[in-house]
Amino acid sequence: MMIAFDLHIHTRRYSGCSFIEYEDLVGQAASAGLSGFALTEHGMRWPDAEFGRLRDIAAERGMLLINGQEINTFDASHRSEGEFLVFGLSRSLTKECPAAELVHTVHEEGGIVIAAHPYKLARGGKSHYYGAGDRVNQLKLDAIELCHPDHGEAAMKKVRRAMEELKIPGTGGSDAHKILQVGSCVTVFENPVRNEDDFIREIRAGNVTGVRS
Numbered sequence: 723m724m725i726a727f728d729l730h731i732h733t734r735r736y737s738g739c740s741f742i743e744y745e746d747l748v749g750q751a752a753s754a755g756l757s758g759f760a761l762t763e764h765g766m767r768w769p770d771a772e773f774g775r776l777r778d779i780a781a782e783r784g785m786l787l788i789n790g791q792e793i794n795t796f797d798a799s800h801r802s803e804g805e806f807l808v809f810g811l812s813r814s815l816t817k818e819c820p821a822a823e824l825v826h827t828v829h830e831e832g833g834i835v836i837a838a839h840p841y842k843l844a845r846g847g848k849s850h851y852y853g854a855g856d857r858v859n860q861l862k863l864d865a866i867e868l869c870h871p872d873h874g875e876a877a878m879k880k881v882r883r884a885m886e887e888l889k890i891p892g893t894g895g896s897d898a899h900k901i902l903q904v905g906s907c908v909t910v911f912e913n914p915v916r917n918e919d920d921f922i923r924e925i926r927a928g929n930v931t932g933v934r935s
């Protein structure tokens with residue numbers, strides 16, 4: 723059986739922009755055939771007790787839940803340096819900081835950083851992105867989101883080039899804000915993922931591939 727995780731999901735519980743009721747998530751992920759999924763709310767990770775309850779429900783269905791977060795970064799003049807998925811941390815990252823500082827902080831605390839939709843085009847701009855864009859080449863990232871609903875062929879080509887140069891894997895995530903989007907892009911793992919440690923280690927080792935399902 724394919725080991726597929728949706729690495730990028732927002733729920734209405736903690737992301738105001740999402741329509742997904744978390745109570746519906748586990749069932750939908752199961753019907754999408756997922757081995758698990760990650761919650762990546764904007765600017766915060768789920769509180770441990772609450773996350774634990776949802777994780778237990780998922781475990782009953784044979785799925786693994788990962789508690790992540792999606793963090794926006796800013797330069798000194800408050801311009802965005804792109805969004806990043808963060809895993810393996812035990813706290814929410816609430817302090818505004820530049821992308822390089824975020825990567826440094828997360829690594830110090832034993833986590834991993836994945837550039838979220840680095841080449842998602844911003845309105846009206848050919849080289850303006852709602853993501854890190856070419857900045858990915860200057861960062862010590864652990865992976866880059868390759869398959870994302872807003873990444874067309876041109877964006878994926880740019881991501882693949884960065885993956886090759888940086889020797890890091892490309893992941894997939896639906897960035898779901900509506901329930902039926904869950905599982906539309908996934909990360910396939912080559913080896914079994916039984917817990918968060920496996921999850922982090924396998925991404926670090928590059929044993930993952932982003933695919934559109």
Ligand SMILES: [Zn+2]
Pocket residue numbers: 792805838839
């Ligand atoms: Zn985002």
Ligand SMILES: [Zn+2]
Pocket residue numbers: 730732762792838897
């Ligand atoms: Zn997102």
